[in-house]
Amino acid sequence: MTLELRNVTKKFGAFTAVNDISLTIPKGEMFGMLGANGAGKTTTFRMILGLIDQTDGKISWKGNKIGYQSSHLVGYLPEERGLYPKMKVSDQLVYLGRLRGMKKGQVLIELKKWLDRFNIPDYIDKKIDELSKGNQQKIQFIASVIHQPELLILDEPFSGLDPVNVEQLKKAVLDLKNEGTTIVFSSHRMEHVEELCEYLCILQKGEPVVNGPLKEVKRSYGKKKVTVEAEFELSYLQDIEGVTSCTLYSGGARLVITREEVADDVFKALSGRGSVRKFVLEEPSLNDIFIEKVGASYE
C-alpha cells in the first residue's frame, strides 16, 4: 500500500506553489523531497496530511485520504517547531501521546527508550525552554514517532543540528525504516537524500525536475565518471570512443564517459602499459544531475 500523489497542484490565489506533482512512495521506503527555499516541500506535506486541500489532483494513502481519523497512524515533524516552552518534557509527551490514543504509562515507557537512545535520559523532568535548540528538536522528533506511526513525515529534520546529532537522528530514521515505517522527509541537502533514500523528488519552483527511484535517476542520467591513477602517461585515454572529457592531473586522469560499458574499454586500454594504482567508476552525484537538468547550481 503506497502513498500516491496524482497530478497534484496547489494554488494560493494566482500563485502556483506546487504544479502537477505525481509521486509514488512505496510502503516501508524512505522518500526524500529536495528543494531550495520556497520550492513547495512544506506545502506538499501539508496537502499529504490533509492540513490544506489541493487545488487539483488526488492524494491517497492506503487508498484513502489522510485526515483526523488516521492521525494515530501518521507522525509529523513540522518545520515550525512547536512545543510548549514551560511544560516538562514528560508532561508534553504524555499530552501529545494521549492525543494519538496512547495511555500515559505507555508514553513514559517509549519516552524513556528514546531519551536513552539519544543519550539524554535526564531531560525527562526538564522544561522545554531549559533545553538547547537541537535537543528541543530531538524531543519534537520523539513526539512525532512515539505512537509508532506507519507513515512518518519529517520537514527538515536535520536542519539546525550539529554533525553528531545529525548522525544520531539519521540512524534513528534508518532504524524506523527498517522496522517498516514509510518515511518522507525534506531537506536542502542533496547528500542527506543520496545517503538515506531509495526514492526522491527534486522540486524547483513547485515543479518536480527529478523524480523516481534514486538508482533509476542515476542510471537514466547515463554519464559516469572514471578516475584513473597510473605510473604512465594517460592522455591517450581521451581518444577512446565514449570518453567526453579527460582532465589530467599529476599522476592521474578524470574522465567523463557516456555509458558504463565505456569504463570496460578504458580498463582494457590500461593493460600492459605499466602499473595502475587506482581505477574507480563513479556514479554521478545528485548535484551533477540537478545542474545538468536545470543548468544552475542547486544552492
Ligand SMILES: Nc1ncnc2c1ncn2[C@@H]1O[C@H](COP(=O)(O)OP(=O)(O)OP(=O)(O)O)[C@@H](O)[C@H]1O
Ligand atoms: N498560505 C500561503 N499563502 C500564500 N503563499 C504561500 C502559502 N504557503 C506557502 N506559500 C508560498 O508557496 C511557496 C512554497 O512554499 P513552501 O513553504 O511549500 O516551500 P518549502 O519548499 O517548504 O520552502 P522552505 O525550504 O523555505 O521551507 C512559497 O513561495 C510560499 O511563499
